[in-house]
Amino acid sequence: MDQFDDIWDELIASLEPGIEINHWNPYNGYIGERITIVTSNQESISIEPPRVWGSQVISKRDFKNVWEVWEDYTALRLERRKIHGLTMHAKYIISILHWYDQET
Numbered sequence: 001m002d003q004f005d006d007i008w009d010e011l012i013a014s015l016e017p018g019i020e021i022n023h024w025n026p027y028n029g030y031i032g033e034r035i036t037i038v039t040s041n042q043e044s045i046s047i048e049p050p051r052v053w054g055s056q057v058i059s060k061r062d063f064k065n066v067w068e069v070w071e072d073y074t075a076l077r078l079e080r081r082k083i084h085g086l087t088m089h090a091k092y093i094i095s096i097l098h099w100y101d102q103e104t
Contacts, residue, residue: 004064004067004068007067007100008042008060008063008064010100010104011040011045011063011096011100012040012041012042012045014100014103015037015040015045015096016037017037017038017039018036018037019036019037020034020035020036020037021034021035021036021037021095021096021099022034022095022099023035023091023095024094024095024098024099025080025091025094025095026073026074026075026076027076027080033049033050033051034050035047035048035049035050035092035095035096036048038055042060043059043060044057044058044059044060045057045058045063045096046058047092047096049092056089056092058087058089058092058093062086062087062089062093063093063096063097065086065087066083066086066087066090066093066094066097067097069082069083069086070097073094074098
């Protein structure tokens with residue numbers, strides 16, 4: 001088990017269905033829209049984003065890819081477009097990881 005597995009376990013344990021998370025990025029702070037957590041399990045997190053019909057399922061692998069560059073991204077050493085190149089769910093993952101950082 002690597003460090004991310006421990007973080008993942010803590011993250012999904014804290015994400016109860018119905019929790020609303022504000023969109024955030026290190027360039028602009030809170031953006032104003034919110035995503036709603038639908039479910040979380042060992043494989044993925046399901047969310048309802050604003051203005052999108054239906055839920056989006058985001059894999060643990062996508063979260064891990066973003067987490068691996070998280071420190072550089074939040075310190076503005078990694079361009080936004082690079083993190084968006086890792087996953088099509090970057091906007092949501094960024095917001096959820098920031099929420100997790102604030103909760104722990």
